[in-house]
Amino acid sequence: MSQLDDLKTAIKSRLGELECVIGWEQGYDPLHATPLFIRSEADLDRLIIGPLAVHNLATYLTGWKGKKVGVVVKGCDSRSVIELMNEKLVSRDDVVIFGLCCDGVVSQRKIRAALPADPGFVESVEIGADSLKVTVAGQAATLRLADVQADKCLVCDTPDAIVSDFLIGKAHTPAPAPSLKCQDEFEAKSDAEKFAFWQETMGRCIRCYACRNACPMCVCRDYCIATSRDPLWVSQENLPSENMMFQMIHVSHLAGRCTECGECERACPVDIPLMLLRRYMNKQVRDVFKHEAGKALDQTPPLLTFKVEEERINERGW
Amino acid sequence: MEKFITKDNLYRLAEELAATCRVLAPVADCGTVTFRRFQPGMVLDLHSRMAAVSPKAATFPQTETLLVVKREIPEKKPEIIETLPEGKNVVLGCRPCGARGKLIFDPVYETDKIKDPYYLQRRRNTVFISLACDRPETTCFCHSVGSGPADPSGSDVLLTLVGEGYVARSVTPEGEEIMKLALFSDAGDKGKEADAKNAKAREMMGEAHDYASAPAKLLARFDDMDFWLAQSAKCISCGACTYMCPTCYCFNITDDDLGLSSQRIRTWDNCMSHTFTLEGSGHNPRSTKAHRLKNRVGHKFSYYPDLHKGVIACCGCGRCIKQCPTGVDIRQIVKAAQEYAE
Numbered sequence: 015m016s017q018l019d020d021l022k023t024a025i026k027s028r029l030g031e032l033e034c035v036i037g038w039e040q041g042y043d044p045l046h047a048t049p050l051f052i053r054s055e056a057d058l059d060r061l062i063i064g065p066l067a068v069h070n071l072a073t074y075l076t077g078w079k080g081k082k083v084g085v086v087v088k089g090c091d092s093r094s095v096i097e098l099m100n101e102k103l104v105s106r107d108d109v110v111i112f113g114l115c116c117d118g119v120v121s122q123r124k125i126r127a128a129l130p131a132d133p134g135f136v137e138s139v140e141i142g143a144d145s146l147k148v149t150v151a152g153q154a155a156t157l158r159l160a161d162v163q164a165d166k167c168l169v170c171d172t173p174d175a176i177v178s179d180f181l182i183g184k185a186h187t188p189a190p191a192p193s194l195k196c197q198d199e200f201e202a203k204s205d206a207e208k209f210a211f212w213q214e215t216m217g218r219c220i221r222c223y224a225c226r227n228a229c230p231m232c233v234c235r236d237y238c239i240a241t242s243r244d245p246l247w248v249s250q251e252n253l254p255s256e257n258m259m260f261q262m263i264h265v266s267h268l269a270g271r272c273t274e275c276g277e278c279e280r281a282c283p284v285d286i287p288l289m290l291l292r293r294y295m296n297k298q299v300r301d302v303f304k305h306e307a308g309k310a311l312d313q314t315p316p317l318l319t320f321k322v323e324e325e326r327i328n329e330r331g332w
Numbered sequence: 333m334e335k336f337i338t339k340d341n342l343y344r345l346a347e348e349l350a351a352t353c354r355v356l357a358p359v360a361d362c363g364t365v366t367f368r369r370f371q372p373g374m375v376l377d378l379h380s381r382m383a384a385v386s387p388k389a390a391t392f393p394q395t396e397t398l399l400v401v402k403r404e405i406p407e408k409k410p411e412i413i414e415t416l417p418e419g420k421n422v423v424l425g426c427r428p429c430g431a432r433g434k435l436i437f438d439p440v441y442e443t444d445k446i447k448d449p450y451y452l453q454r455r456r457n458t459v460f461i462s463l464a465c466d467r468p469e470t471t472c473f474c475h476s477v478g479s480g481p482a483d484p485s486g487s488d489v490l491l492t493l494v495g496e497g498y499v500a501r502s503v504t505p506e507g508e509e510i511m512k513l514a515l516f517s518d519a520g521d522k523g524k525e526a527d528a529k530n531a532k533a534r535e536m537m538g539e540a541h542d543y544a545s546a547p548a549k550l551l552a553r554f555d556d557m558d559f560w561l562a563q564s565a566k567c568i569s570c571g572a573c574t575y576m577c578p579t580c581y582c583f584n585i586t587d588d589d590l591g592l593s594s595q596r597i598r599t600w601d602n603c604m605s606h607t608f609t610l611e612g613s614g615h616n617p618r619s620t621k622a623h624r625l626k627n628r629v630g631h632k633f634s635y636y637p638d639l640h641k642g643v644i645a646c647c648g649c650g651r652c653i654k655q656c657p658t659g660v661d662i663r664q665i666v667k668a669a670q671e672y673a674e
Binding site for chain 2: 034041042043046047048049050051069073074123126127131132134135136151215218220221222223224226227228235236237241242243246249250251252253277280281283284285287
């Protein structure tokens with residue numbers, strides 16, 4: 015049986031006791047998947063998995079608090095579920111986890127760059143074992159999956175769900191690249207160059223908060239500091255400085271909590287490379303606290319706890 | 333008036349207009365396409381795709397200063413300075429749907445009783461030189477909301493790509509004025525070619541969906557929260573759809589305190605946000621994303637048409653679908669309400 019069939023069988027076995035199971039289905043065109051909320055066996059027919067199933071469905075879990083739901087997760091998504099549980103935002107008893115052994119997902123941005131015409135004109139897509147055959151505006155193109163894979167997949171060391179009630183698919187031996195070229199190149203820039211980059215890039219930000227709301231760890235949602243009017247912490251003025259201020263708030267609230275699922279960057283309607291900020295922050299947290307969010311159950315994020323003496327922060331020895 | 337302008341001359345037109353106006357044009361912007369203020373030397377991206385953001389900022393900027401309050405010393409009476417927008421704007425190379433967005437604004441921002449001076453001044457001072465579409469994207473549905481890929485309404489000049497240039501047709505006297513420039517030449521019989529291209533683009537869109545029953549059918553679902561919970565399940569309640577939308581016209585007003593001075597700013601607001609309807613008492617009549625999505629869809633396809641002669645408050649550009657992080661499809665939601673079996 016295929017991975018999808020196994021997944022359907024697993025979901026069928028638990029669907030009766032669950033409010034719904036969150037998975038993916040075909041979206042508005044052949045290149046896009048969209049979240050699916052499975053409530054009946056008929057819905058199950060629409061379930062898909064594979065390289066287009068990009069969304070981190072853990073984002074929805076806090077919205078179902080108090081109800082028992084199922085969720086289909088890739089390895090990276092399972093880290094978000096773990097982090098939510100570690101922060102006691104979601105109870106393990108309330109979630110049935112259908113974990114996938116994931117072969118990686120696509121980056122729609124890389125697909126757009128690789129196609130001969132804009133993906134808005136897509137006509138058909140055939141998903142092969144290691145390639146995507148896309149017909150766009152009458153022209154066919156074959157893209158190697160490896161070339162259009164999301165950045166997070168290139169450095170992924172957890173392709174298989176870390177925590178699950180059902181683990182579906184063949185386990186991987188992860189072989190992540192040590193780092194991402196785009197990150198290394200950006201970090202090698204001078205402060206002045208970085209400043210100029212963000213000044214320019216944040217001019218594009220429209221403060222729609224798609225990055226915030228797509229983030230599984232951004233749980234304040236309706237009560238976010240950035241949209242509070244009383245007190246008014248951040249001006250509503252759409253300036254690069256205010257937009258960057260919001261992003262700085264976002265990234266600092268995620269320090270030690272971000273699972274690098276990349277949803278913020280994927281959700282951005284104007285393609286702002288927000289993961290440059292996340293990866294940098296996560297590196298600092300790794301260096302200082304030896305912590306990686308969502309890698310294991312029963313861990314406390316370093317900034318949600320207190321130690322009189324931190325092992326790696328030299329507070330008195332100088 | 334019908335004329336022809338070569339691609340090179342269209343660029344020269346942008347340069348010429350930029351000398352006296354603020355010209356907004358689509359440019360490739362790190363993998364996406366946005367409208368930026370044109371400066372000579374800038375490379376335009378008119379054809380690869382519809383710009384990610386709509387051109388509505390030309391007539392309705394994301395932030396606009398309504399007034400400035402200045403006080404030199406605390407004891408002195410503050411000076412209040414109204415800041416009406418100055419100067420002329422040209423939007424060059426937007427799609428017809430983007431130019432049509434403001435037609436939805438007009439009956440709201442100019443009524444017998446209320447006239448919004450900021451909007452009206454910009455509206456009067458902005459010219460739209462649109463480019464007809466030659467191929468629909470998967471998310472396009474302008475033909476279903478009373479428009480089409482070469483709809484001139486809302487534009488001042490409509491361009492159609494023919495060979496190495498564009499057939500230009502004036503729609504308004506302001507557009508005609510621009511077309512008097514020597515950069516435009518006689519169209520000869522290229523007009524026929526343009527008509528054929530426009531007809532082909534319309535044909536490629538296929539059959540239009542009939543939204544005639546949508547206002548009543550959506551109202552019938554108003555109290556059906558189960559319907560809206562199901563429809564909104566995948567919505568993450570961000571503002572990408574509203575901020576990308578050429579027809580979304582809601583705003584917020586904030587007094588930004590800057591010490592001895594302050595400014596009153598108007599910024600885009602977003603009905604998908606919790607604070608949109610949060611009342612001073614703390615009560616929120618639209619407390620969940622289901623309530624909010626119901627409002628967004630209902631407003632566009634039911635309440636607005638009921639108030640404004642049946643006009644759907646949507647130009648069918650599909651940005652809300654394409655740019656939605658989770659692929660919420662407004663077409664499907666309206667259809668689900670239309671096809672709902674009681």
